[in-house]
Amino acid sequence: MKFKIGFDGYSKEKEFPVDNRIVTEEKVPVKSLVQVRFPNRGRSLAYYNDKFDLHVGDLVFVDGKLEGERGIVTDVSYAFKIKLSDYKRVIAVADTTVNGELYFGGSHLVSFDRSIIPYDKIRGWFLPPADDEEYAVGSDDKGFLLEKLDEFEIQPQIADRGFDYYNHNKVVYLCLDGIHGKAIVEGSTPYELTFDYKNGEVSNLICDCFCSFHCKHEFALLLQLRETLKVIEKHYEDLYEQSDYFAAICKATLLNYAMNTDKSGSIVLG
């Protein structure tokens, strides 16, 4: 079964010659004062924007007290005069366009094309741009078989919470490129996870909630990875073999973000 999906939420990039070169007009900033609603906080505040061309429905991140919170633009004004020191700014806008073919994969939709739902794009739906902080990463190289999750060293009550997360599709996204995997698990806030997977064995599993023990996010990811790989093995083995890549996104996440109000687009089921 195929699930084709095509969205065209933003105007196409315009090309025009400047100095005999072709430049891409993608992010021409238009100064504006925007009203931003933060669904997780139940608040709405005004922000100054001079970096982007913003529209109602855009998913943005801001600086100030609500830094790191996802916001939705609910109003855009172009005629205004404000004291700049009174306003915080919009610092990032997420690219929520998705164009291409996705396949049914249980609770998720799956792509075998690296360009359709790449990690960096989907990350921007959940998290502000990465900071410049330096991180030290250690790994113990202790692998374990995905088929033997009962041997995974995790406290039973944490495993139960992880199972709940998995059941409620909190593993909103995961991808595996060669042996290197990444995932986003939406707990109280979104967490980024990385792992390696080869010949049925998971290793170097790390979650940025920085628990010193195996956490519920990791366990949820393992359950989702197992489910998605089973579906792929059963229905799309050839596609996966060709690409050596898959990405899976929770259906509800795709509907909420890529199909929000202001967009045009189409779905072809087949």
Ligand SMILES: [Zn+2]
């Ligand atoms: Zn975690």
